[in-house]
Amino acid sequence: MGENAAPDFYYVAMDFGGHGLSSHYSSGVPYYHQTFVSEIRRVVAGGIVGGMFSCIFPEMVNKLILLDSPLLLLESNEVENLLTYKRRTIEHMLQVEASQEPSRVYSLKQLLQRLLKSNSHLNEECGELLLQRGTTKVAAGLVLNRDQRLSWPENSVDLVSRELYAHSIRKLQAHVLFIKAVHGYFDVRRENYSDKESLSFMIHTLKSTLKEQFQFVEIPGNHYVHMSEPQHVASIISSFLQHKHMLTA
Numbered sequence: 001m002g003e004n005a006a007p008d009f010y011y012v013a014m015d016f017g018g019h020g021l022s023s024h025y026s027s028g029v030p031y032y033h034q035t036f037v038s039e040i041r042r043v044v045a046g047g048i049v050g051g052m053f054s055c056i057f058p059e060m061v062n063k064l065i066l067l068d069s070p071l072l073l074l075e076s077n078e079v080e081n082l083l084t085y086k087r088r089t090i091e092h093m094l095q096v097e098a099s100q101e102p103s104r105v106y107s108l109k110q111l112l113q114r115l116l117k118s119n120s121h122l123n124e125e126c127g128e129l130l131l132q133r134g135t136t137k138v139a140a141g142l143v144l145n146r147d148q149r150l151s152w153p154e155n156s157v158d159l160v161s162r163e164l165y166a167h168s169i170r171k172l173q174a175h176v177l178f179i180k181a182v183h184g185y186f187d188v189r190r191e192n193y194s195d196k197e198s199l200s201f202m203i204h205t206l207k208s209t210l211k212e213q214f215q216f217v218e219i220p221g222n223h224y225v226h227m228s229e230p231q232h233v234a235s236i237i238s239s240f241l242q243h244k245h246m247l248t249a
Contacts, residue, residue, distance in 0.1 A: 018147030055168040064174040068184040074198045075159035103143040121222035177240045184223040
């Protein structure tokens with residue numbers, strides 16, 4: 001999508017710890033989205049992490065783009081389930097650390113088949129692009145860069161109640177563009193936090209709170225629409241970025 005984006009802006013795409021070309025966290029240090037927020041803050045000195053950053057450091061964000069991603073993840077029983085989630089995260093981390101083996105070597109074909117099997121909406125061309133940054137070449141083939149402790153991303157999710165969601169939105173100073181793919185993230189059933197009712201609540205809260213500072217666009221495609229239809233997505237983002245918005249005092 002890069003060559004199709006607004007040319008007058010400088011774009012930075014971060015690899016969070018444990019992802020891409022970044023180092024893994026040390027043993028005993030769990031992966032939380034809030035920790036990723038602190039990594040952005042270090043770099044500054046998208047998605048869920050970008051939304052969380054925009055609520056915690058509202059004065060630092062002029063425009064926020066949510067590309068088929070929620071600003072925060074909802075859990076109607078967040079308070080009741082909070083300790084369960086925390087326990088699950090710690091137990092998963094310890095389990096993976098105890099069972100970690102030397103990095104397995106794969107062929108490109110093996111990794112591509114594995115990636116496409118677990119991401120049914122991803123086509124082969126996009127899969128190869130993701131593996132360019134997600135793997136490192138060694139003598140016998142390819143090894144995955146991603147930390148095994150991130151194998152269950154739901155264990156690093158910070159779920160919030162509707163009350164905390166609404167409170168967080170009121171903290172925002174940014175203009176927000178929410179691009180939803182018709183067959184994307186919100187249309188895959190996820191335990192506890194992804195359903196039509198939650199999506200309706202999120203959009204309604206963003207609209208009613210941010211008013212003219214919020215823009216919602218729904219486009220045909222799946223969660224990887226920015227890769228399969230880069231020109232379409234880039235044109236929407238470019239228009240949003242080039243429109244002269246000022247921060248609300």
